[in-house]
Amino acid sequence: MSMRRFLHRSRKDEDLAAEIESHLAHQQDANQAHGYDPEEARRQARVRFGNPRTTRERVWRYRSFPWIEDLRRDFVFALRALRKTPGVTFIAVLVIAVGIGVNTAVFTVIDAVLLKPLTYPNPQELVSLTNTGPRGSFSGASIPRFSLWRQQTSIFQKVAAIDFGGAGMNITGTDHPEQVQGIHVSADYFAMLGAPLVEGRTFTAEEDSPNGGHVTVLSYGLWKSRYGGSPNIVGSTIQLDGTPYLVIGVIGPGFVTETPADLWVPFQFDLNSKDNVFFFTAAARLKTGVTIPQANAQMRLVADEFRRLYGNDSLPPNGSFGVDSLQKEMIGDTGSRLFVLWGAVAFVLLIACANVANLLLARATARRREFATRAALGAGRMQIIRQLLVESLTMSLTGGALGLGLGFVGVRLLLRMNAGDIPRIGEDGARIALDPNILLFTLGVSLLTGIVFGLVPAISASRTNLATALNDNGSRSGMGIRSSKFRSVLVIVEMALTVVLVVGAALLIRTFMNLEAVDPGFALHNVLSMSMSVSGDRFQTTAPVAHVVQEGADRLHGVPGVVDAGVSNCLPMAGGFGMSFDVVGRPKGGADSSGGAGFCSISYGYFTTLKIPLLGGRAFTKGDNATAPNVVVINEAMAHHLWPGGDALRGRILIGAGAGPAFAEEPRQIIGIVGNTHDNGPNSDPSPMMYIPLAQMPDLETALNSKVAPLYWFVRSQGDPHTLTTSITTALREASGGLPVAHIRTMEEIEAVSIARQRLNMLLLSVFGFAGLLMAAIGVYGVMSYSVQQRTQELGVRMALGAQTSDLRNMVMRQGMVLTMIGVLIGAAGAFWLTHFLGSFLFGVKPLDPISFIATPLLLCIVALASVWAPAIRATRVDPMAALRVE
């Protein structure tokens, strides 16, 4: 088809008009030649030709895309129609904007966390290497494992080792020592992840072998912030924990790792080591074309070989190796959490749609004479539906544009509220940005919304019966019956959706209250915690570490305002280490003799600082040092499990048997039992715990510990501990010979982080529930007001016939409440089913919590009652005379 016909339409139309004029003139000439007088000749010519305008229209239409033309006209008309009812338009657009806004906000987060691939090249090839067993897979690697894994060149391009979390390192040798996140990696790490270099180079294989020298690669952020982006940085030397390190490279700013890093140093493994201690994780890049199942199959064979090489003790009989998609592992259970959130948000949007549909139905009813007139003038049903759909789409797209803005503000607020632990969004959501995905999503939702809430009113309006509508004076029931049925259904739907939302919100509110009420097992108030990195050559044995701890504690006791101070290698409520144990004198391997438990090495002030209660025996003293007999304190959960008879204090346990030479030690006498702590967060049961004196750690274990985790200091103060920060950090720096501390937070702040996720869930669902409630209330109010207005005449007649005002009021209220009740019942049934999906988000409350299921319908009924009250009262104010005279 030639496009020529669509060009220069106006000019061609003028041309055609001239042509027709010419034709008429020629015909007139011919007619005159037949003897007609000029005027009659002209008339005959016109009669013969017919209406020139029709001809021109035919050509015009032939030159147009008819539907675009119609759409443009419908759009202009829609704007005019919408401007005629500014109130309805404003409310509708606002409701849609809110509905789409929250959707955009939540989708933006989902997009960043779940849909966008990792920022590395070909991220689908990246896997983490895991140990598998009957209880699932867990990451963690030892040198022999790593050594064997990196030989699997048939499935892996590159295999790299990475620190778990990092012990932190201290940049020393300047006036301002600073604790930074220094991460140990193996040489292939950067190549595996495709890290961009801006200066220098990364580690060579020689530099990553024992005695490979001290070299480091800096992150872009550290290079800029601490070294001012100096161009001479490569080749210069910096002090890390008192040792000079040669800077050999700087990584580009685009390289964002999930574990944030300021600088990297090589692991320098001795690959011949037989030590099977887990102290790092391993990741790999699959060879192109190798699938995860293929890699898993190969890894199972590797496990068999591993067992052959290192003996059956090295790997449990049902244990094996495997790979996990790095991206999937990183997202964890955030996915299901975001999808629940999205479900809630979709409900908000549905309620918004129902509400707007309701408004539009009322508006369409008021306009039925207009539609009837247009139908009488020849508009087809499809044309009227199309017209109304264009109107609703105009509104929904406007709402969508506003919603996009709202969503963006919303997502910033959402993340400002402390999102807790959503991965992959960067600091304060800095990595969340507008992208085509989001625009497309919002556009799609807007179009869908416009069609969903526009279709029902449009179809209903197009059904108008011409005769009755035109004859109707506009204030009686008219087309009311069908449309009011629609509207009642919409109100019921709104109510039902709201019940589900509010029940969900109620469950999460109860969860949060329960979590806050959990006694963590230690004091939170007026306790400051901070980390001190003891990495470096100075802390390869226990004695210097114990010495720093002793000195620090002594000096802190001298700081005015400090009540107590203690040290641990684990941070409560942030997870910790686990270790195997065997009860001495019982057969190995039994349920009451062997197992795993949490493991912390602590200073003697730890229990009193955190007010962890002593339930039996004694706590550690200064005397429990390296030369004293080996002792251990266990918690109540462990004592109760292993010594149900209560004679735990007579027991002795052997810790870390079979875990490797680093952990080899003599059995320990249990000397005390302390209260349980909720170390894995308040929503999980307290797990068994073993505490040993920091001064009694085996040397090799201390060396390992210093490599993977910092020491945590806890200081209890009389008043607000924040006021003591400077004197505390100064005291510790002096006591430790210049070690800085970092991550200074009160325990209350740490607790807030541990329940931040539940707090966010609760806040969001409450906001959504409230929004739903508000919209449902508006819906009921709208329907009942409209119904009263429609029935003015009927009410007048009833009144004239002697009905009491209370009868009329009750009648209206009954109608409104019947709708509400039906909606609430349906909603409760829906919630009954849907809240099962919330199960894993709840704590201390069942998905079918009776309080939530009773309180919510009650709340909704009260709100509905308030909403129908005004229309009901209005019904009683009907003046019978006026109502009857309306006719």
Add this chain to the structure above:
Amino acid sequence: MQGTLDMLVLRTLILGPAHGHTIAQMIEQTSENALEVEQGSLYPALHRLEDRGWLSSEWGVSDNNRKAKFYRLTAKGRKELNAATGRWRRMTRAIDLILGPSTE
């Protein structure tokens, strides 16, 4: 029948350029007034044929000394006329065969 008017217009213009009124008159006269051109359809047809490149047009002065738009058959139009005539002949022959010899 769809396309018939197009074919007639093309056939008329083989005699030389003409304007709309002449074309209509020529069709009517040549068909001994059996065919009456609906004038409201003639101009849309002319514009359609021009858009397809079968006709070209220019304004000129008619025999009556009036301004008129003259249509001229293009080479492409001539080809189309041959094709359309062939189609038409084949169809009328087919229809004739079915109707059989005249029984009157």
